Amino acid sequence: MLSLYGAYRSRASRPLWLLAEIGLPFRHVPVIQSYRLPDASAPDAPFNTASAAFLAINPQGLIPCMEDDGLVLTESLAMCLYIAKKYGDSLGPRDVAEDAQMTMWALVGATAVEGPALEIQMVHGRKEAETPAGAASITANLEKLARPLRRIELHLTGRDWLVGERFTVADVMLAECVRYAQGHPGALEPYPHLFAWLERCQSRPAFQVMWDTRNAEPM
Ligand SMILES: N[C@@H](CCC(=O)N[C@@H](CS)C(=O)NCC(=O)O)C(=O)O
The missing domain is CATH 3.40.30.10 (Glutaredoxin)
Incomplete structure (x- = not known):
């Protein structure tokens, strides 16, 4: 097992x-x-x-x-x-091309989204966010996110899911990287298709199971 x-x-x-x-x-x-x-x-x-x-x-x-x-x-x-x-x-790839696309989205998540999104999460909601340094950090990280999020936004324009017209592991991996920036009001506002996709991902029953279990854990 x-x-x-x-x-x-x-x-x-x-x-x-x-x-x-x-x-x-x-x-x-x-x-x-x-x-x-x-x-x-x-x-x-x-x-x-x-x-x-x-x-x-x-x-x-x-x-x-x-x-x-x-x-x-x-x-x-x-x-x-x-x-x-x-x-x-x-949920996995059906062929080599899908395999490559899923790997690509994992790497977009890991190399371009996760870092700045986590920085935003760590500052947002804390007193630090109200200081000039905190606000500058959020602005700088939103700027770093602009290129990858725009890339995802364009890809999701006219598509519900990242790969193969179905929900796959690519959606799980990237949604969990984007989530870190989600709490900052306005972070996803310029990206309406990405925003709608994230809501689609997070409304899945399996996400809710994971999320409820996570929230039941002590902080
Ligand atoms: N790139 C790794 C990062 C793993 C990582 O940083 N894990 C954190 C928790 S999310 C951790 O274990 N931190 C413990 C520590 O830094 O001592 C992955 O995606 O698995």
């Missing part, structure tokens, strides 16, 4: 959403980020990214981590692609 290590309040949300879409039984091991604990090395600390037992599985000390039939993967988007291809049926 596939094992998925990582709290829902982490990039584990990506494979966890996908697993819920597929309905695949799996073993969830709730590893928490060590920086979220007052003392990660305390004897009663929960299983965390600095625990020796976890470092034996992923020496990078990062979640998520996946094990399936002896294969260990780190990198949430690599896990998503693997799970979709092995277990996902139409």
